[in-house]
Amino acid sequence: MYVAVKGGERAIDNAHAWLAEERRGDPGVTEMSIDQIREQLKLAVNRVMAEGSLYDPDLAALAIKQSLGDLIEAVFLIRAYRTTLPRFGASNPVDTAAMAIDRRISATFKDLPGGQVLGPTFDYTHRLLDFKLAAEGLPPAAATAPATPGPVPHVTDFLNRDGLIETAPTDDTPPPDLTREPLELPASRALRLQAITRGDEGFILSLAYSTQRGYGRTHAFVGELRIGRVAVEMDIPELGFAVEIGEVELTECETVNQFKGSRTEPPQFTRGYGLVFGQSERKAIAMSLVDRALRWQELGEDYIGAPAQDEEFVLSHCDNIQATGFLEHIKLPHYVDFQAELQMVRHLRAEATALAEAAE
């Protein structure tokens, strides 16, 4: 006798209670605090803020704790929370030339105004497991130097003065908002950048890598990569002027790309652009490569069918929250559809067998 599967509600509650136990792990081990995650897993926090499109390190740290360190799950928690928040307005565009810089490197010039600043980077660390970290203790203090005063001009501005690089078109149209309007194609560059900056780091990385290996090659040099804090200002209508409401850490990457000219454009260098919340330089560089690859039409280049050139392909698949939801939904019950398929296959097999027998 078959007993229908009942008690879904109790099963769900019990499963969640078990998950909560798993989250805590061995109760004999000290529980992690949100402060610890925010301060000691900073790059994870940055990724969650970038892909969650919400700059709030405390909430991102909470999401990481809640998700047991599954960063896509953490991004999801942030997105679902973010969408419930009221909008008070939009900030003015941030001025990255006025960034308080922690790191700034250029691969195109040996030295330049503002200097090369390595900053806190994994670059040139030897990837040897550091067993000293298994023990607790403070690291030796890093050396300090006074900050360079004043704005640090962008490398591309120097090239621009000589007309060697395309002028970044100034456009004061308010950018579309991906989170408030459905994505419609073709998309403007502003919308594409918006989608890519919150897109999955792994997906954007692989697309960028594919352009380097020849699938839509754009010959990119890192003109400049900078990481630091910028002030966020907002116009307050009652006051009649802009007020600083806080600061955010950003990673900005501008690539300088070889360009031999096309039917519509003279030979000059072209730009790819990446801007990501927090210290996320892999993402920022990847973003600028993908941005440049997607600009083929605007620059009159050929479409060679490379995935990174294909706006619809990139924009429809870069969001990991959409992707993971749809991927994982196939574990939901599908027995109605499967039953329909079973009947179909049985029917087709019966017909094929009958035909074979008739032929004998």
Place this chain on the structure above:
Amino acid sequence: MTDPAYNFAYLDEQTKRMIRRAILKGIAVPGYQVPFASREMPMPYGWGTGGVQVTAACLVPEDRLKVIDQGADDTTNAVSIRKFFSRTAGVATTEATTDATLIQTRHRIPETPLHAGQILVYQVPIPEPLRFLEPRETETRKMHELEEYGLMHVKLYEDIARHGQIAISYAYPVKVEGRYVMDPSPIPKFDNPKLTNSPAIQLFGAGREQRIYALPPYTQVVSLDFDDHPFTASKAPHDCDLCGSPDSYLDEVITDDQGSRMYVCSDTDFCASRRSAGHKGRLWAPAPEEAL
């Protein structure tokens, strides 16, 4: 009852207004996929976020909500969505198809005929019926615009040439009022005849794909076919082993390690109502049912 931290039915009123506009547009142009600014919901994309947003935009405090998945009220995702709305909207819930004012469903249309005043909300994974013939949205929108459905007819014809029949068993494409080809969501083709001329409003929500479409009451919906290969609704050739119904859609259940099968109604409310009215199937026994 209602969680005060959230607005009635979770979504804020601005968002609901945006969704209602899309629904109205969908009703005005039956079968046309209306883009809408789908929100991130607190459940994953692909798990009914489109249906949930449509339901949230339609719910009023007086509603009686029924949620089914695979025809059943007690499957985990149906339980989860029903719980979400009892928590955020505090509306009454029911398992009885006739008592419900709004039914959210995944993969089935209830067996009991719907009546005027009811709303049936479908969860839709891929709203574009042409998607697997042409992956680009930019292309398929053009094809709908131009009513260019030749590709679909070629696919159906090729099925017949290869298999002797149209080999689509669920999400079987339909034409709405002689104009738009529409994906009825992954319902088994057995359910297709229930789409047409229904007194209820049928709304389709695809959250991840950001589309809403609709069938107003008494809309003509025709399953695509050919004169010499007419559409047939099909199901397992059995009666329900619990309620004995000869014409309801059946789930196939493996009951022992010898591979024995039993067949039971996928619509749990329909099956239970028949049993309480005294209908008996081949394997029906009262004790385990009462024990639940």
